[in-house]
Amino acid sequence: MSGFVITILIVLLVPAVMISLGLASSLNFRLLVSHFKCSALTGRFDFRELLSRFNFPVLPKVGLNEAAEPCERPDLKVLNCRVQLIRQEKDDSVFDAFNVEICGSIHAPSDMHYTIVRILVTDVTDGIGKAEPVQARVKQWQLPDSPAFCYNGELGKLPNADSTLSDWTAVAQLRLDWMMFPRKGKRNLQFNTSILSREGGEELACAECTFTYENTAFGYIDLHRNIQRTRTLAVALAFAVSAADKKLYDCEVALIKNWARANFDFSKASAGAKRKLDKALNKTVDFFLDGHQLDTHKICKEIVEIVPVAERYEILDLCLHVARANGRVDAEELILLKNLANWLEADPNRFRAMMEKILPVGMHEVKDVEVILGVTGDMSQEQTRKHLNQEYRKWNARVTTSDSEIHTQADQMLNLIADARSEYVG
């Protein structure tokens, strides 16, 4: 029981310190605010200023829900907009998109005036005052010097200086995979649709509507928070790898501490904050020195839930370097590394490629053919033969490298492959 409590304590300790340092959750907010402040300072774009400039008529409840019909007839004297979620098929792929429609009046300087439509999407779930931009994943739809989403499309010529669209007319289909929302879950999105003169860029008409969308993916704020949490968990896993052989080598501990300092913006922290982080790390060291263990499977599960695969490879990279630090990999370390890769849902071939680079076969205390060569128990003799041939082809090509360490490693691998062939294929 006490072990469990300590386990939880350790996993929670480092993030708690991070939060108290202002390096974790508050960092998210500061980073975001600073991002927009910076943009404003450059005079190129200020998100809040842009929002305040808009003074659009709001359509009551139109487009609030998927496929919702307007409950009132729109006022055609002004411009109105509404949004529906649609599913489209194109080139054998299916994608979801926001279908933006407009109706009402547009006043242009002349007849046959060329116009464009611009749509900004803002997340106003926490109110207009705490609005967060929806970001564009595609550069084409990003504002200059800001990742905020801004769609621009041709609208064509208006027939008259005063034109009225009496029916709802689709002006844009905004693919969901173009956007990144701030957070996961139910989001209130505000669509600011402007009709601009193509020639001078002046605004001829504008409208605003909101739409509620259930976002199933992590938002960029979530991701930032998750990354901070993941780094904490990475430190825990790295210590677990270091302690797998029941020994914590100084070189391993130093490597983990340096990694933690580099990844928690240690250099920017106050002296007190630095002390707190070091204290937390030292307590973690003591925890392992006392012979305690972590539930590494559980930690991996949490990581898989909160961060994409790229971050998970970074954790594996750290763990492999920890295993390498004292120049040899023990059997226990190897088993844990293999499990971590599996639990973190890393591609086995990619993990093996990482192993080959960071932990060359000469460092392995035990030559595990599954880990080193990728030969698994469920392979038939023929599959094993083909797999070993492929491995041989790979290492035989590497043997001519001018790097003597790789040359030695390739030699060792070729011998291992030949031995495995004799043993498993005959």
Added chain:
Amino acid sequence: MKYEMRNKGPKMANIVGMDLGTTFSALAILNAIGKPEIVPNADGDRITPSAIFFDEENSDMTRVGVEAINSRHLNAQRSVRWIKRHMGDVKYRKNIDGKDWTPVELSSLILKKLKQECSAERGQIRDAVISVPAHFDEVRRKATMDAGTMAGLNVIGIVNEPVAAALYYATTRQVVGKVLVYDLGGGTFDVTIIDVKGHQMEIVCSQGDHALGGIDFDQKILEMLEQSYRDKFAAELINSDEDRARYEDEAEDIKKTLSRRPTAKKMLYGPAGSMKAEITREMFEEAISSLVARTDILLEVALEEAGVEPSGIDKVLLVGGSTRIPLIQQRLEKLFGFGPETTVNVDECVALGAALHAGLTMLREKPDAVPAGIASGLKDINLTDVCNHSYGTICAPIDKETGRRVIQNRIILKKNTPLPCESTQMFYTVSKGQTKLEVTITQGEDTAPEYVNKIATHKFELPPGRPAECPIKVTYRYDVNQRMHCSFQDLQSGRVLEVDFCLDQNDKMSQSNVRQKAEQLEALKVE
């Protein structure tokens, strides 16, 4: 790599091919009608051991061949064997009397011995082709060429050993179909598949293992001898370099005996007493099983590469002394369903083929220097070679799984592409305002840059003020003389960077170094 034809004079000299082997070397010359002939050494032997001994009393004297092998038992420190295994290794040095000898310099002594003794019998030797294992990379090929230059030869080309063997085989017999050349020599192993229609030969593919050959089999026997002695006397059989040298040769003898008889016996004279060791063929075969497994893998890989089933092979040509091991021949017979070709001398065919290759190279590059009889003898032979390695460049694509940029080697010219060949790929600049491109030419089969050789690096200046993703067209061309030309073209500005393949930026300097070394070696007497 550039093979330049030097000494352009009207005088016609002998055209020779040289097999610079790990354990034995040989020289063949084209006769008046373009047929290759082995030129025996001064002792009358058709092949010469690739062993060197530096005379203890006369520092200007080196002995190459049988005498060097015998002297090695007396003073191993002053002797060198199997230097080919170290070819291209920049760190390897053999220190003799304060002088560090490189693998290139040591190899040049072997070539010098062959050249010298052939010249004494057949007149001036100048233009030569030297054979190398098919899997040798450009560094090792260049090192071999430099060894030839240091030996006073004009190296007009380098030929792959199995190609040379097949060339000799196909031009001296009626052959049609797919021929698999199984070249298991003293230190290296190559498998090459060739499509032969009379004198028309097309190389399909080559695969090679750099560290698999007779000396590895000998090593297994040596380990058995050492273990027997340890078991009997609880003492070590080998206690000095001289002991090792002696028992390495004994092991080689045992291996040769076991190719003829089921049992081999040897007296072991160690410090704790003497004993009779007996090794059976079964024991030997058991000991070399993992090495044989390695030959099996390479064979399968070559067949896969060529897209040929064993039943699609019409002939198996054996090359190299280690193919005499009965187990090797039995396994080949089992795999292909017929016995390998044994009519060609496995020790000589590479040198003989290299001489033919030299003749063909001379005909292509300097036809006026080829005597009419030789030209007539070679006129129908047509050989289509392939790229020995893959060539590529370093780029930074976005990884599909992680969405992040990764540094990667992208292959442009694939290994085993028939020569001449050309290939183009498009690449794109990474960042906005990118004004420079670091162009790296690589040799190797891997996508990971760590595992390939970077053979040239250049800076390519680009115009300023442009967006990211500007297209760069990259074209690699490889001709029949194994000269490579690379071009990097910025399509928007039309700027082009042309790179003619050479091993490093200091190639001219290294060439002058080679000539300087050649002059120094000229003074050294080789017997």
